[in-house]
Amino acid sequence: LAKTTQPISMDSYEGQEVNITCSHNNIATNDYITWYQQFPSQGPRFIIQGYKTKVTNEVASLFIPADRKSSTLSLPRVSLSDTAVYYCLVGDSTGGFKTIFGAGTRLFVKA
């Protein structure tokens, strides 16, 4: 399975856009890129998934360049409640998929 690399932590202020980049140099052709959010003492929650280019939902956007060796999660106008750990995962969802969570990126949003 491809490993991912993310910044350990990031700080932001309310109302700002936050971009968290994940590196996945060994991504395979069948791999998707998935992001999760985790609050303290809770299980992770799915945010967004993509394969290439751009994906947007009501929570976030995911930007994936053509070589797919990295991806950027974009959180528009963050609030204090977006303070959490964000995990980037890469894996094949067609079969034999198992999840490897890294340490994630701890985002701290300040007032």
Next chain:
Amino acid sequence: DADVTQTPRNRITKTGKRIMLECSQTKGHDRMYWYRQDPGLGLRLIYYSFDVKDINKGEISDGYSVSRQAQAKFSLSLESAIPNQTALYFCATRATTLNNEQFFGPGTRLTVL
């Protein structure tokens, strides 16, 4: 009602004791997972199951065993608990689709003294 439930939510036990953590789901998913989380280390996969007859070891299966009693139930056992198994344990489920979305339970906080 929660789709993925875990029992107990908190447990304190002593070294050498046998402990079972249970997970139940009402989502009808085939795939179920057990993870442990330690501060600063993210989640690490212990075991996973793609259906009732399929059990696979994850990154850190030593000291643990699992049982998939039914599609909806996946139990994690610590045969002889040790202090470094003190952690937060999560169960998760996933449908067999092209989406990588996993649904996590609320977690079990286990302390081994």
